[in-house]
Amino acid sequence: QPVVTQPPSASGTPGQRVTISCSGTSSNIGSRHVDWYQQVPGTAPKLLIYGNSQRPSGVPDRFSGSKSGTSASLAISGLQSEDEAVYYCATWENSLNGPVFGGGTKLTVL
Amino acid sequence: QVLLQESGPGLVKPSGTLSLTCSVSDDSIRNYYWSWIRQPPGKGLEWIGCIYYSGITKYNPSLKSRVTISVDTSKNQFSLRLTSVTAADTAVYYCARREESFDIWGLGTMVTVSS
Numbered sequence: 569q570p571v572v573t574q575p576p577s578a579s580g581t582p583g584q585r586v587t588i589s590c591s592g593t594s595s596n597i598g599s600r601h602v603d604w605y606q607q608v609p610g611t612a613p614k615l616l617i618y619g620n621s622q623r624p625s626g627v628p629d630r631f632s633g634s635k636s637g638t639s640a641s642l643a644i645s646g647l648q649s650e651d652e653a654v655y656y657c658a659t660w661e662n663s664l665n666g667p668v669f670g671g672g673t674k675l676t677v678l
Numbered sequence: 679q680v681l682l683q684e685s686g687p688g689l690v691k692p693s694g695t696l697s698l699t700c701s702v703s704d705d706s707i708r709n710y711y712w713s714w715i716r717q718p719p720g721k722g723l724e725w726i727g728c729i730y731y732s733g734i735t736k737y738n739p740s741l742k743s744r745v746t747i748s749v750d751t752s753k754n755q756f757s758l759r760l761t762s763v764t765a766a767d768t769a770v771y772y773c774a775r776r777e778e779s780f781d782i783w784g785l786g787t788m789v790t791v792s793s
Binding site: 605612615618656671 | 713722723724725727728736737738739772776778779780781783784785786
């Protein structure tokens with residue numbers, strides 16, 4: 569059972585705004601930054617958001633991240649069919665002294 | 679842009695040892711932590727461990743007794759060794775560069791544990 573939890577699925581229609589949540593505790597999200605990864609089926613994960621809200625070069629500004637307390641969120645605006653993927657949050661777990669991933673949220677574009 | 683490439687056997691027998699190597703395309707191996715991450719079929723991501731070029735390692739406690747990660751800076755490579763494997767170790771294994779996040783990933787290599 570992951571120490572940070574995500575909803576298993578989310579969906580939206582093209583053009584819509586969707587959010588994916590990531591819930592943790594004071595020993596992970598509450599005291600550490602959160603990253604988000606996008607994994608298109610059959611490919612390696614790709615860094616989407618780092619440091620809670622920063623976008624690497626090349627990531628569209630349709631993707632945004634935020635953190636509050638022991639939870640974080642990924643928002644995708646102007647949803648496109650190419651956004652259909654599994655999204656993972658990740659953070660550092662103090663008790664593990666290492667990084668941990670959420671269980672992943674499969675986003676379906678209807 | 680640095681590239682990572684995993685290599686190694688795609689099939690390992692139960693109770694055997696899984697050995698993989700990650701080749702880094704330039705000498706930036708001296709500047710970051712380098713990790714192994716795996717993903718069982720249809721499941722999520724699990725961090726296995728990481729290494730710094732100096733040889734400092736960190737391992738996931740759930741795998742620590744079976745894992746060794748090593749680095750060869752002369753070849754710009756780092757390696758994973760996982761002993762006493764079972765079917766539960768069947769997964770796609772990724773190598774990745776870590777600074778504050780996993781910013782660069784290899785394509786991944788599928789390893790199946792089966793007799």
